[in-house]
Amino acid sequence: MNCLIFPWALWLLMTLATNLHADTTTNATDPLCADAELWSGKLVTDICWSCLFPIRAAGASLGGGNVPSIATDEKFCFCTDPMGIPQLGMTVGLWNPARLIEIVRNPWCSPALGGHKISASNVRLISTTGKADFDASEMSFFNYHYFAFPLTIMLDLFWDGRCNSDGYRDFDLLYVSELDPTWNSDLLAFFTSPETALFANPVAISACVADAAAAATGNPLDALFWCAGAWGHMYPLSGISPTSYGTDPRITSLLVTRATAALHRRGLAWKTSGNDALCGGTIYPFIPKSQYRLSMFYPVAETESNHVIGETTFKWGAGRTYPGPGEDHLYLLWRWQDCCVGL
Known part of the structure; x- marks a missing residue:
């Protein structure tokens, strides 16, 4: 009897595995939800490793690169331990790839998760790239997903308790715009950032x-x-923006910046640079732009350099997109981290 059951069980298992593989393969090649192949060799080859530098220790810099203007100017520091006892340390600062942000056309589609959908699509949240026809189609709209991506910690390259201000040690989904009603409505976004009215003038x-x-x-x-x-303009903090034809790295970069600014406003993104951040991140309601840098990971990775917020795409954006799967963009958000490492 067992001899008869085993072949049938093996056949059933192989059939299920084949169907699962076919479904995964089909979904991964879906032009409406591309697979960025994040968890592959690209995690090594498509990262700008030289962008980790410079690394500063006690005021001395190792390697070339830019240090943000708001970075600490101290060499030594004091932080209290859990018992409230001050401990002497030296300041350390470096660029960390801290977040991964994907800008997508199809709601709930996640190229970072292999091109799979996190949830069922909502027709009302489908994005548009706009057509720049001097009418209502001049506006574009994209959704975003915000991931914790502490790459240096995940790869055990560098870690210290005070240099991990937000406590994330692994890849994790932190925020999705599909659940945020302010992201697809300029009017609702205004109520979370009323200072928009101050800057809506020539x-x-x-x-x-x-x-x-x-x-x-x-x-x-x-x-x-x-x-x-x-x-472009930072306000309103929504996913709606004037557009050129098609998916433009300028537009997707702007939306990454707006998303980060909106999270700063809500206390979900912290200031990690400067003298006041040596013992831990601080809530900062306005985005400290010089604290961040961006590099595109998908569809065409920046492997030699990254760029600051607002840097013209003429310097870095040429050839970074293509029709179909290349219209969803993934960016690494590099964050300058100042911290006090105990001696």
Whole structure:
């Protein structure tokens, strides 16, 4: 009897495995929900490892690169332990790939998760790239998914308790725009950031020219927090934006910045640079632009460098997208981390 059951059980198991593989393969090649192949060799080959530098220790820099203007200027520091006893340490600062943000056309589609959908689609949340026909189609809309991505910790390259201000040690989904009603409505977004009314005028918008020029040199102006350099206006903090034809790295980069700014406003993203962040991250309601840098991971990775918020796409964005699967974009969000490492 057992001899008869075993072949049937084996056949059933192989059939289920074949169907599962076929479903996965079909979904992974779906042009509406592409697979970014994040968990593959690209995790090594498509990361800008030189972008980790410079690494600063006690004020001395190792390696070339830019240090943000708001980074700490201290060499030594004091932080209290869990018992409240001050401990002497030295300051350490470096660029960390801390977050992964995907900008997608199809709601709930996640290229970072192999091109699978997190949930069933909602027709009302389907994105549009716009057509720039000088009518209502000039506006684009995309959804985003915000992941914790502490790459240096996951690979055991660098870790210290105080240099991990938010406590994340693994890949994790933190936020999805499909559940946020302010992301697809400029009006609702206004109520979470009423200062939008202060900057909706020609004078405030013209000031963004200075921010765009500064970002082109790698030094965005934190004081002009309502500007995103050459990418456009930071407000409203929603996924709706004027567009050119098709998916443009400028638009998706702007939406990544808006998403990060919105999370800062809600206390879900922290300031991790400067003297006040040496013993842990601090809540900061406006995005400190110089604390962040971006690099595209998908569809065409930036492997040699990354770029600051607002840096013109003429310097880094050419050839970074293509029709179909290449219209969903994944970005690594690099964050400068200042911390106090005990001696």
